[in-house]
Amino acid sequence: xxxxxxxxxxxxxxxxxxxxxxxxxxxxxxxxxxxxxxxxxxxxxxxxxxxxxxxxxxxxxxxxxxxxxxxxxxxxxxxxxxxxxxxxxxxxxxxxxxxxxxxxxxxxxxxxxxxxxxxxxxxxxxxxxxxxxxxxxxxxxxxxxxxxxxxxxxxxxxx
Amino acid sequence: xxxxxxxxxxxxxxxxxxxxxxxxxxxxxxxxxxxxxxxxxxxxxxxxxxxxxxxxxxxxxxxxxxxxxxxxxxxxxxxxxxxxxxxxxxxxxxxxxxxxxxxxxxxxxxxxxxx
Numbered sequence: 001x002x003x004x005x006x007x008x009x010x011x012x013x014x015x016x017x018x019x020x021x022x023x024x025x026x027x028x029x030x031x032x033x034x035x036x037x038x039x040x041x042x043x044x045x046x047x048x049x050x051x052x053x054x055x056x057x058x059x060x061x062x063x064x065x066x067x068x069x070x071x072x073x074x075x076x077x078x079x080x081x082x083x084x085x086x087x088x089x090x091x092x093x094x095x096x097x098x099x100x101x102x103x104x105x106x107x108x109x110x111x112x113x114x115x116x117x118x119x120x121x122x123x124x125x126x127x128x129x130x131x132x133x134x135x136x137x138x139x140x141x142x143x144x145x146x147x148x149x150x151x152x153x154x155x156x157x158x159x
Numbered sequence: 160x161x162x163x164x165x166x167x168x169x170x171x172x173x174x175x176x177x178x179x180x181x182x183x184x185x186x187x188x189x190x191x192x193x194x195x196x197x198x199x200x201x202x203x204x205x206x207x208x209x210x211x212x213x214x215x216x217x218x219x220x221x222x223x224x225x226x227x228x229x230x231x232x233x234x235x236x237x238x239x240x241x242x243x244x245x246x247x248x249x250x251x252x253x254x255x256x257x258x259x260x261x262x263x264x265x266x267x268x269x270x271x272x273x274x
Contacts, residue, residue, distance in 0.1 A: 046218045049253045062225060065249055087246055095232070111249050113221060128252055131218045151217050155255040 037139070038158040040121045044133010044149045049111035052158065054123015059100040062114015066092045066103055073105030121158065128153050209272075212265050220264055227271040241270035 042048055050056060051067075058064070064082070066075060067090050075092075077084075079099020087093050094101075103110050112119070117133070129135050129149040137145040139159055210223060224245060231238050248263035 046221060047249070047252060049249065051253060063228075065246070088243065089246075091246055093242070093246075095228070109253065111253065113249070114225065115222075126253075128255070130252060131221070152257040153252040153255050153260055155253075 037123055038144065039138045040119065040127055040135060040158050041138070042117070042119045042127075042129055042133060042135035042149075044117055044129065044131055044135075045115040046117070046129070046131015046133065046149055047111060047113045048117045048119050048127075048129055048133075048149075049109070050119070050121050050125055050127040050158075051107075051109040052121075052123055052125015053106040053108065054121060054125065054158075055102070055104045056108065056110050056119070056121040056123075057100065057102045058110055058112050058117070058119045060112050060114055060117035061098045062112055062117070064094040064097040064101055065109070065111040065113075066094075066101070067109040068092075068105055068107070069109070070105060070107035073103055073108050075101065075103050077101045123158065125158050126155050127158065128155055210268065212261075212268075217261070217264075220261070220268065224264060224268050224271070227268060231271050231274050236274040238271065238274070241267045241274075244270060 037054065040050065048058065048060075049065075059079075064077075066073075068075070069090060077094065077097075077099065078101070080097070081099055081101075082094045082096030085093045085095065097112070097114070101110070121127070127135075130151065130153055131149045133149040135145075135147060135149070136143050137156070137158055144159060145156065210220075212220065215223070224241075228238055228241065228245075231241075244263050244267035248260045248267060251257075251260035251263060
């Protein structure tokens with residue numbers, strides 16, 4: 001009886017240990033995982049930047065930057081788009097932006113520097129939020145990452 | 160039998176601790192703090208009063224840049240050099256390089272102050 005019980009208990013103990021380690025793992029570990037479309041929602045003041053593929057809607061006041069590296073982006077700027085200027089390396093800048101922009105594409109970068117920023121993005125990619133504000137990342141109806149905007153440029157992933 | 164149960168409990172705790180310790184070590188640490196002062200200065204830059212960048216937060220520096228940019232554009236000044244620096248700052252931020260991002264942002268502010 002003892003000889004049969006011991007291996008079974010050993011397996012159970014190992015499983016308990018592994019599950020326990022997973023539960024107590026820090027939240028940032030989720031940000032490193034990948035595999036599907038997540039949704040990022042953020043609001044605050046400072047600099048919000050995101051690059052990747054999917055759909056991005058951003059609004060606020062300040063300076064908007066958009067880069068379409070694949071050449072397949074659909075860009076729609078509404079409200080007061082400010083002065084549009086084509087810069088270096090494929091960047092398009094909207095100075096004095098005070099409105100909303102929707103951008104869809106496969107290799108897009110969108111950044112808004114200013115205040116009253118609201119951003120929602122669905123897809124995969126990486127983002128930074130510098131300044132003061134908050135963000136959440138949701139996947140399959142579950143919030144997998146949330147936090148505050150940071151002073152330093154910390155890059156997070158949308159899984 | 161009791162002896163085995165005690166041994167298994169000890170083994171379980173050991174495994175759990177090891178796994179947690181390993182995961183904590185893989186957490187990416189935040190970028191090192193930006194240098195307290197900007198060492199670079201040129202003869203041209205010394206003609207204007209430099210903001211105390213070391214005491215300013217990112218948002219404060221960013222707001223200062225946008226305020227100066229707005230003022231300079233309204234006077235018809237050529238702000239392309241400053242805006243080019245600012246673009247570098249955004250690219251560095253997106254790459255997670257706070258040091259380079261802040262350096263470029265400060266350079267952009269100084270460019271505007273010197274116009």
